[in-house]
Amino acid sequence: MTKRTFTCGLDAAIAVMGGKWKGLVLFMLQDGALRFGELRRALPGISERVLALQLREMETAGLLRREVHPEVPPRVEYSLTGFGRSLNIALTPLGEWGEQHMTHIENIPWGSSSKP
Known part of the structure; x- marks a missing residue:
């Protein structure tokens, strides 16, 4: 396992939660545990494969807990x-900034190579 070094705290934070979906998963779980299917429905546009990968990475990073309930069929909650x-x-102020500037951000003429 390779140890990473970072140039600043922002670099470290983005490494942990980087990408489009991890921040949204964090947001969806803020009010409590959800099952895989609930997360999938709450995040339109994410594939099951990508969601599974993101959840696995977030569990490895220590951001979330995966709990398997011994039932038939098994119930898994995150x-x-x-x-x-x-x-x-820490992300709350960034989300508030996004809310305040959403109209402006939606009107940015994203080029095909720079679209988020």
């Missing part, structure tokens, strides 16, 4: 860890 909740708290 919830935030303390580490994940602390990242959610």
Whole structure:
């Protein structure tokens, strides 16, 4: 396993939650545990494969907990860890900034190579 070094705290934070979907998963889990299917329905546009990969990466990073309930069929729930909740708290001001500027951001003429 390779140890990474970062140039600043923002670099480290983006490494943990980088990508389009991880921030949205953190947001969806802020109010409590959800099952895979609930997350899939709450995130239109994400494929099952990508969601599974993102959840696995987030679990490995310690952002969320995967709990398997011994039932038939098995019930699996995902919830935030303390580490994940602390990242959610840190992202709150960024989300508020996005809300305040959403109209402006939606009107940016994203080029095909720069569209998020």
